[in-house]
Amino acid sequence: MTTPQTLKGFRDFLPETMTIRNKVISTLKAVFESYGFAELQTPTLEYAEVLTGKYGEEAEKLMYLFKDPGNRAVGLKYDLTVPLARLMTQYPDLPKPFKRYQIQPAFRAENTQKSRYREFYQCDIDTIGTTSPLADAEILAVISDSLSALKFSDFTIRVNSRQILFDLIIKSGISSDKTFTVLQIIDKLDKKPRTEIEVELASKQVDQLQINNLFSLLDTAQPDPKLQEIIDLGIKLGARNVQFSPFLVRGLDYYTGAIFETIVEKPKIGSITGGGRYDQLIKTLGGPDLPAVGTTIGLDRICDVIADLNLWPNLPKSPAQVLVAIFSPDLYSPALKLSRSLRESGVNTELYPNPNIKLDKQLKYASAKNIPFIAILGPEEISQNSIKIKNMQTSEQQNLSLENLKNYLEIRN
Amino acid sequence: MTTPQTLKGFRDFLPETMTIRNKVISTLKAVFESYGFAELQTPTLEYAEVLTGKYGEEAEKLMYLFKDPGNRAVGLKYDLTVPLARLMTQYPDLPKPFKRYQIQPAFRAENTQKSRYREFYQCDIDTIGTTSPLADAEILAVISDSLSALKFSDFTIRVNSRQILFDLIIKSGISSDKTFTVLQIIDKLDKKPRTEIEVELASKQVDQLQINNLFSLLDTAQPDPKLQEIIDLGIKLGARNVQFSPFLVRGLDYYTGAIFETIVEKPKIGSITGGGRYDQLIKTLGGPDLPAVGTTIGLDRICDVIADLNLWPNLPKSPAQVLVAIFSPDLYSPALKLSRSLRESGVNTELYPNPNIKLDKQLKYASAKNIPFIAILGPEEISQNSIKIKNMQTSEQQNLSLENLKNYLEIRN
Known part of the structure; x- marks a missing residue:
């Protein structure tokens, strides 16, 4: 064939x-x-x-x-x-x-x-x-x-x-x-x-x-x-x-x-x-x-x-509410921890599986899979004990504490 | 065949x-x-x-x-x-x-x-x-x-x-x-x-x-x-x-x-x-x-x-949480109304379909289908503005107002 x-x-x-x-x-x-x-x-x-x-x-x-x-x-x-x-x-x-x-x-x-x-x-x-x-x-x-x-x-x-x-x-x-x-x-x-x-x-x-x-x-x-x-x-x-x-x-x-x-x-x-x-x-x-x-x-x-007719435009198009990106190979572990913590709070969370892929490719992946949010833990966020969260549709982004992030994602979804 | x-x-x-x-x-x-x-x-x-x-x-x-x-x-x-x-x-x-x-x-x-x-x-x-x-x-x-x-x-x-x-x-x-x-x-x-x-x-x-x-x-x-x-x-x-x-x-x-x-x-x-x-x-x-x-x-x-192994004994065995029985053919209409009202409050409610069947046969039906509760509207209940609710497992029964019945069924299930 x-x-x-x-x-x-x-x-x-x-x-x-x-x-x-x-x-x-x-x-x-x-x-x-x-x-x-x-x-x-x-x-x-x-x-x-x-x-x-x-x-x-x-x-x-x-x-x-x-x-x-x-x-x-x-x-x-x-x-x-x-x-x-x-x-x-x-x-x-x-x-x-x-x-x-x-x-x-x-x-x-x-x-x-x-x-x-x-x-x-x-x-x-x-x-x-x-x-x-x-x-x-x-x-x-x-x-x-x-x-x-x-x-x-x-x-x-x-x-x-x-x-x-x-x-x-x-x-x-x-x-x-x-x-x-x-x-x-x-x-x-x-x-x-x-x-x-x-x-x-x-x-x-x-x-x-x-x-x-x-x-x-x-x-x-x-x-x-x-x-x-x-x-x-x-x-x-x-x-x-x-x-x-x-x-x-x-x-x-x-x-x-x-x-x-x-x-x-x-x-x-x-x-x-x-x-x-x-x-x-x-x-x-x-x-x-x-x-x-x-x-x-x-x-x-x-x-x-x-x-x-796209009658249910607000129906989630992806099971994951958020993609946890991996900022760099050495920041793999905090990303993993974040993904587990979100999941345990009831937020469906996909962790990007490969630490060697550039951030913009990870963003493209989230976009292709219609994942509505992406969470990023870079060195700056880690030093501030915060997480950067980006809305993939509006491109808005803000830094939130873990607790606020959980509330934000639960309220949004 | x-x-x-x-x-x-x-x-x-x-x-x-x-x-x-x-x-x-x-x-x-x-x-x-x-x-x-x-x-x-x-x-x-x-x-x-x-x-x-x-x-x-x-x-x-x-x-x-x-x-x-x-x-x-x-x-x-x-x-x-x-x-x-x-x-x-x-x-x-x-x-x-x-x-x-x-x-x-x-x-x-x-x-x-x-x-x-x-x-x-x-x-x-x-x-x-x-x-x-x-x-x-x-x-x-x-x-x-x-x-x-x-x-x-x-x-x-x-x-x-x-x-x-x-x-x-x-x-x-x-x-x-x-x-x-x-x-x-x-x-x-x-x-x-x-x-x-x-x-x-x-x-x-x-x-x-x-x-x-x-x-x-x-x-x-x-x-x-x-x-x-x-x-x-x-x-x-x-x-x-x-x-x-x-x-x-x-x-x-x-x-x-x-x-x-x-x-x-x-x-x-x-x-x-x-x-x-x-x-x-x-x-x-x-x-x-x-x-x-x-x-x-x-x-x-x-x-x-x-x-x-009956590992999930508490799993509901019937989609209906309650069977609304029909006390007698002339009390068909209040039973129907009750079934609709319970359903609208989110209680899965089966209405017994035949007004000409005796009450004990309706009870047997509820039991055969593992419906956990049966609600009965007889003349006494109607005059008191209450509903008789019977727990099919314990045989306990009590008379409740509609509001209390809704709460009771929602809490139980």
Whole structure:
């Protein structure tokens, strides 16, 4: 190989990117755990028969299926839901409702595009084992708190119900065998004008009267009492910007009740969560007969947007708050001592490792690594029992005692 | 399939296990970052040619190599060092020294045994791009701080140098072409008595005089000045229990200078870290010519021991600090309000989702999930403007005002 490379659709996360990812993940985890959701992880590999025959042929073309060194048919996980179904069967005694979140990579050999990767992180929050509307409402509150915690304040949580859509299609006179065809077409209303959608519906033998009926019913639709209860409970739990959206379909066929989607307007991210109630899916996937409700959050997209738009400019770009420079080879020992003392006070401190390198090169190193401060102990500082501290961004520098330096660095960071 | 299963050597991490793992990982990360090591992650899959031809035939038998859906030859990562070498070539402009830590799964189709898994976590800390002894010393300090932070106080960090071993073998009269054979045999001294080791050496045509010479030289060996400097610097940086151990070999052939190993005596874990200086390896693995020093920490083993011996009994076993129970269906709303109010005060609060379930079943649920407290709002409490709080472990219960309840839960946890 000439130059070694990562596979297309796979990524290295360099330290600066990791800082953003870690902050996003810890922010989300804190919200999930505040509602009592607990973390779960499942293996990267599963038996192929756990993965296949679940989501249809198209999905299976994207799966990484292969033989392991012991000739077992295995596969990389395609999502977090199939392993969850497997797990619920394997551990029947888990107390229900089982409230879990899971943040792990999944693998799909898709065509790559912006914010779409072959190894991508899924971030799923689900409540398994209850049909209570409070569980649905809690998902709305978790989404709202999550986006607020990420400082995405301008969002709308769209809510609809599969049952409402089914009822309106029947009411409009369309025969029930066309339900999913019609839903799939309506689902494109976000991307296409209504006139185009009408043409598409007509091409599927839905007549103009039925189309008119359907749109007029959708335009004036109201939540049914069950969905209204979920919305009301969600708002009581603190969910903001919840909006009944009768045109919301959500692509996947497996939803059985409420469906949710979140659009973030600012920054302009678009759809960032998708979920709903799926009372049959876990059984269909080979698990026990357990109702469930949950959402997925688009973690990779959130991280990409925060990085691309520099939304968190104050996030430390380096784990070290300060670089202790080495003034000259003979002043190695006081620098080392200073680094230990700062570290023991809770200041993340990198000690420049080489006493034979000139000071200006050490400054360049601090700058390249985005370390915000550099501490220097030269002969003058040592004789005055002080430390020179330089702010790498403003170039300000001052001499401080050790105690004042500790306070200064702790306050600054 | 009758009952779906995980693959042998692969694990689900249920919530209680995740709690321990998360705590171990966050404890270690805090130590690594306090020295300025930054987190890196690389993909699960690499091109097969990145992975193969690096560690010999035996290693390759254990690799998960396969064709992806696009017919590319790919493989699951076997360790974190080969991807690091690939990365150092791909990003030549990373400021050096590049100090990174990486905590990610690696995959080896090994025979499974206790604390040895086919998907296992590696936890590597390395400084790339400097030969300074301070970098070696810092690894000793990081190991020491890490074990102290994990509350493993009874440990020994064994230190030796490949150069010292090479020199003593020559000095004892053994021909230099037998160096690695002799090292491999001496390496077993931890597991076998010296007499057996002598027999094994004799079987490799090392004569008795040479054997006697070698052992007497090893018994009286002293660190060379370079190793002594590393030890001294390590101690100055805060490393505890560092011990020169002339019999320490470390299996891998690629070490070129200092070698380290940590034995934890209490709890009786045995070897928990291994590392050293490897100035040629990154180049050998296809990377640029960069010296490096680092260590790996046995994360899975640490987590297993903490769980098996219940070393962290006070670690919360549930994300929720309190379960808000629902006294009766008509008292649903005050319970919901209470859950929100506690959550907003920073108390992780699970609300029981179903108002139609009897109170004693809700108590059992809290107990099964190890939620330490349960809060109950019955008619009496509501009329008194108080909340009943029950400690699930002691069965103590008392009525508190909302403010006092918040303080009580925050202080307790």
